Amino acid sequence: MKEFGYERAADVSGALALLDADPDARFLGGGTNLVDLMKTGVERPARLVDVRELPLDRIESTEDGGLHIGATVTNSDLAAHPDVRRRYPALTQAVLAGASGQLRNMATVGGNLLQRTRCGYFADVSKPCNKRVPGSGCPAIEGEHHNHAILGASDHCVATHPSDLGVALAAFDAVVSYETTDGPGELPLTDLYLPVGDTPHLETALPPGALITGVTLPPAPAGAVSRYRKVRERASYAFAIGSIAAALDVRDGVVHEVRLAFGAVASRPWRARAAEAALTGGPVDAAAFAAAADAELAAAEPLPHNGYKVTLMRNLVVAVLSELAEEAAR
Template sequence: MKEFSYQRPTQVRDALAAVAADDGARFLGGGTNLVDLMKDGIETPTRLVDVHHLPLDGVREAPDGGLVIGATTTNSDAAAHPEVRRRYPALSQAVLAGASGQLRNMATVGGNLLQRTRCGYFADPSQPCNKRTPGSGCSAIAGEHHNHAILGWSDHCVATHPSDMTVALAAFDAVVHYETLDGTHEIPLNEFYLPVGETPHRETVLPPGALITAVTLPAAAASPRSRYRKVRERASYAFANVSVAAALDVQEGIVKSARIALGGLASRPWRAHVAESALLDAPATADRFRAAADVELSAARPLRDNTYKVTLARNLIEAVLTELAHRANDEPFPS
C-alpha cells in the first residue's frame, strides 16, 4: 500500500470537512472492499476518514412506520434486527447470503451500497479495464465473461454489481440519505446507481465528498412474505450468478401487487418493473410467472458464454414467485 493519513472524527460535519480538504481522501467504513482494492493498488487514497465513531449506527422506526437503518450499522446487525426480519425478511436473507460471518461483522450498510462493481479484470492491472482506467477497453467482452451482465451493459463494461443487500433494498423501494457540506439529501435507491453507458467508472449519483448517513425502508413496501434466493457457483461466499428478491400479494388466486428485483445480471440491482406490470391482476400461476419473467428478460443481450443466465433467471423468478404464491395464506417465512 501507499502511505496515507488517518482520521477518526466523531461528528458528521467534521468528517465531511476532512474529505473536502483533500482530493484524495476517502471515507472508511468496514473496509472490506476498499482495503482489498488498496492492497491491489487499485485504490490509492491519501487520507482515510473513519466513520465508525459518527452517530450513524442502529435501526429505528421511521416517521411513516418504516425503518431507518444507519449507514454504519454492520451487515450482521441489520440482518439480525427483529423488525427487519419481521417486516422485510428478504433483506435479512439477502444480507446473510452476501458474505462470510466475519465480513458481515465488519461491513457496513453504507459501505455495501458503495462497493465497486467489478470483475476479475478490474483487479488485474496487466489487463485493460475501462472501470479502472477509463478509455483502456473492456477485456471481459472477448475474454472471460461467464458470470457477467446480460442486462443493461454497454461496450464499455459488462461487470455485474456484487451486492446481495442492494437487490433486496431495490425491491423494497429503499431511499438513500446522504449529507454534504451543503446539507442533507435523499434519493431513491432505484435512481442511485448510474447506467453503465460510456462512463463505467462513475457508478453512483453521489456528488464528490458526500457521505451516506442512512437507508430508509418505506412502510408501504413492508412485506412479511418476501423472499431472497441466490444461485452461486459454490455454497460458500461467492457472488451471485443470478439472484431474486421478491414479494407477492395474492388474494383469491390473483396477484394484487408484486415486487421483483434481480441480481447478478447487470451493473446495478435490476428492478423488474416490466415483469411486475405483467403480473398485476393476473392469476398467480407458474405459467404466468414464467411469462412475466420472459417479458422482463426479452431485453437481455447475453454474451458468448453467459447465455445460461437467461434460462437460470427465468427459472429462479418462477420458482421464487411460485413459492410465495403457495405461502400466500400461511405464516411469513423465517429469516
C-alpha cells in the same frame, strides 16, 4: 500498498470537512472492499477518513411504519434486528447470503452499497478496464465473462454489481440519505447507480464528497410475503451468478402487488419493472410467472459465455414466486 494518512471523524460535519480538504481522501467504513482494493493498487487514496464511530449505527421505525437504517449499522446487526426479520425477511436473507460471519461483523450498510465490482479485469491493474482507466477498453467482452451482465451493459463495460443487500433494498423501494458540505439529500436506491453507457467509471449519482448517512425503507407491502434467493457456484462465501428479491401480495387468487429485483445480471441491482407490470392483476400460477420473466428478460443481451443467466433468472422467478404464492395461501 501506497502509504496513506488516517483520520477518525467525530461527527458528520467533521467527516465531510476532512474529505473536502483532501480530494484524494476516501471514507472508511468496515473496509472489507476498499482495503482489499488498496492492497491490489486499484484504490490509492492519500488519506482514509474513518466514519465507523459516527452516530449512524441505529435502526429505528419511522412514523409511517417504515424503517430507517443508519449507514454504519453492520450487516450482522441488520440481519439480526427483529423488525427487519419480521417485516422485511428478504432483507435478512440477502444479508446472510452475502458473506461470512466475520465479514458481516465488519461490513457496513453504506459501504455495502458502494462496493466496487468483482470483475477480474477491474481488480488486475495490469489489465485494461474502462471502469478503472477510462478509455482503456473492456477485455471482458472478448475474454472471461461467464458471470458478467446480461442487462443494461454497454460496449464499454459488462461488469456486475456484487451487492446482495442492494438487491433486496431495490425491491423494497429503499431511499438513500446522504450529507454533503452543501447540505443533505436523498436518492431512491434504484437511482443511486448510474447507467453504464460510455462512462462506466462514473458509478453513482452521489454528489462529489457525499457521505451516505442511512437508508429508509417505506412500510412493507401489506399482506405481502418476501424472499431472497441466491445462486452461486459454491455453497458458501461466493458472489451470486444470479439472485432475486421478491415480495408478493395475493388477494382472491390475483396478484395485488409484486416487487421483483435481480442481482448479478447488471451493473446495479436490477428492478424488474416489466415483470411486475405483467404480473399485477393477473393469475397466480407458474405460466404467468414464466411469462412475466420472459417480458423482463426480453431486453437481455448475453455474451457468448453467459447466456445461461437468461434461463437461470427465468427459473428463479418461477420458483421463488411459486413458493411465495404457496406461502401466501396458507
